[in-house]
Amino acid sequence: MLGRINHIALAVPDIATASRAYHETLGAVVSAPQALPEHGVTVVFVELPNSKVELLEPLGDASPIAAFLAKNPDGGMHHICYEVADILAARNHLVATGARVLGNGEPKIGAHGKPVLFLHPKDFFGTLIELEQV
């Protein structure tokens, strides 16, 4: 079921500082910051040869990463996104095995314009997993 690692998302308190560190200190190619108000984040893409890292800063009053940053003020590793070919088939298999899908269980359109689901971290050993249909 799991396909490619689409991205690893890192929550950061200050995306300008983090972006500069990934570019200047770590020597990576980084995008310009993109505000995604409908997803409650500003994102910078760190392009690696085989996948990407996404730096996420909270945007607006209901950011999905606000609680994480309140608990981890320095920032930290927030989630891993895996690609799947058929998100409804993946969802149905997961639910049948007892795994919990966050929200109402229906895929939403994610920050890349594709259907996504998040799985409960308690069911996957403390790691928040996003599935994205590509």
Next chain:
Amino acid sequence: MLGRINHIALAVPDIATASRAYHETLGAVVSAPQALPEHGVTVVFVELPNSKVELLEPLGDASPIAAFLAKNPDGGMHHICYEVADILAARNHLVATGARVLGNGEPKIGAHGKPVLFLHPKDFFGTLIELEQV
């Protein structure tokens, strides 16, 4: 400087349970558990098409992930490993920019038999970064 994402390491309290979940629930190809006593972990490799996830369970009395699991008993995302072409050049650049290398600053031979370094998570927004020379 940063090359491929070599792996994402997830600390788990029970590697047999975690390995089964990645195989049966998430449908991924997983290796047999490998005990690495000199690194203080038992590892299962989750093979994805473009990179890999490593599930790590503490092994022995001085496991480098014991403190993390004491703080996060369910498990969680522990570090990201990026490949670099020249680890000494990378280290020298990082130190020159003020980033802190953990330990004595010299590369050690990591779990894959190659030179590795870890960077202080406080310098990278709460994310523990491993560099591996490949």
